[in-house]
Amino acid sequence: xxxxxxxxYLSGSYRGRFAPSPSGALHxxxxxxxxxxxxxxxxxxxxxxxxxxxxxxxxxxxxAADEILRTLExxxxxxxxxxxxxxxRHALYQDxxxxxxxxxxxxxxxxxxxxxxxxxxFYDNHCRDRQIAPEGNAHRLIQTQPVYSxxxxxxxxxxxxxxxxxxxxxxxxxxxxxxxxLVVVVDDIEQKITRVxxxxxxxxxxxxxxxxxxxxxxxAPEYAHVSLAVAQPGFKLSKQNHAPAIDTxxxxxxxxxxxxxxxxxxxxELHHDSVSNILHWAExxxxxxxLPRHREIQVSLQADGCYDFxxxxx
Ligand SMILES: [Zn+2]
Numbered sequence: 001x002x003x004x005x006x007x008x009y010l011s012g013s014y015r016g017r018f019a020p021s022p023s024g025a026l027h028x029x030x031x032x033x034x035x036x037x038x039x040x041x042x043x044x045x046x047x048x049x050x051x052x053x054x055x056x057x058x059x060x061x062x063x064a065a066d067e068i069l070r071t072l073e074x075x076x077x078x079x080x081x082x083x084x085x086x087x088x089r090h091a092l093y094q095d096x097x098x099x100x101x102x103x104x105x106x107x108x109x110x111x112x113x114x115x116x117x118x119x120x121x122f123y124d125n126h127c128r129d130r131q132i133a134p135e136g137n138a139h140r141l142i143q144t145q146p147v148y149s150x151x152x153x154x155x156x157x158x159x160x161x162x163x164x165x166x167x168x169x170x171x172x173x174x175x176x177x178x179x180x181x182l183v184v185v186v187d188d189i190e191q192k193i194t195r196v197x198x199x200x201x202x203x204x205x206x207x208x209x210x211x212x213x214x215x216x217x218x219x220a221p222e223y224a225h226v227s228l229a230v231a232q233p234g235f236k237l238s239k240q241n242h243a244p245a246i247d248t249x250x251x252x253x254x255x256x257x258x259x260x261x262x263x264x265x266x267x268x269e270l271h272h273d274s275v276s277n278i279l280h281w282a283e284x285x286x287x288x289x290x291l292p293r294h295r296e297i298q299v300s301l302q303a304d305g306c307y308d309f310x311x312x313x314x
Pocket of ligand 1: 108109127
């Protein structure tokens with residue numbers, strides 16, 4: 001039997017979301033993702049929800065979630081409904097996991113990074129029939145619905161190697177935390193998300209997420225993966241490569257730079273206008289189809305704290 005949710009999915013109206021991980025303040029890269037999903041929701045007269053992906057407890061920085069919300073407000077990105085915190089939804093994830101368990105679809109796995117490396121660097125469903133004790137081990141989901149390719153609204157057809165598509169992946173980690181792949185799908189179902197607009201760094205895991213939607217008996221949302229701002233090819237902006245927090249006292253420059261990145265160059269006369277006027281202009285001119293379709297766009301930090309686009313990669 002497939003796990004059941006209480007709410008009925010797909011009410012027919014657009015619901016998008018921005019789902020930051022509160023491991024630090026918002027930087028230019030996260031502003032781009034927030035803006036793209038916000039503007040697409042507005043363009044579709046939809047709801048725009050905010051979800052704090054704070055399930056990965058060791059990486060969570062105290063106070064970062066509140067700081068992110070204050071930053072979104074300073075940039076005029078007002079969300080609909082209550083903010084959802086993954087850290088408060090353990091019972092929901094546990095319930096779905098228990099249902100998958102009961103259906104015989106999960107199994108414990110004792111493989112470590114080291115043993116996987118010895119076996120060629122990828123997981124070949126080694127533990128599926130090994131009957132390992134659950135205690136102290138990760139839990140994997142038996143892949144019964146492999147997704148080998150899917151269509152992304154911006155990146156086109158995305159193909160996955162069979163080894164990745166057919167891999168039994170981890171749904172509960174060795175340290176007892178629920179895996180991102182599980183909770184993101186459970187949340188998207190429970191929040192009735194109809195379209196996911198996010199950074200292209202999450203493009204490949206999408207196939208796995210679609211397979212989990214299928215496995216749980218729900219239709220996957222549409223996906224649009226926006227070009228990623230990178231400091232250099234392959235390195236997205238992050239705290240690790242010193243992407244500074246965006247300015248909440250004077251949001252206009254970063255807002256205009258992020259809109260420029262999304263192919264919406266703000267007219268000069270609006271650069272010093274109010275945030276709401278700039279956003280209003282952006283809402284009138286936004287079109288998902290017009291967004292850049294590169295996986296990465298290289299940017300460089302300027303003296304004024306804003307970014308310039310230096311080149312296109314991938
Ligand atoms: Zn294993």
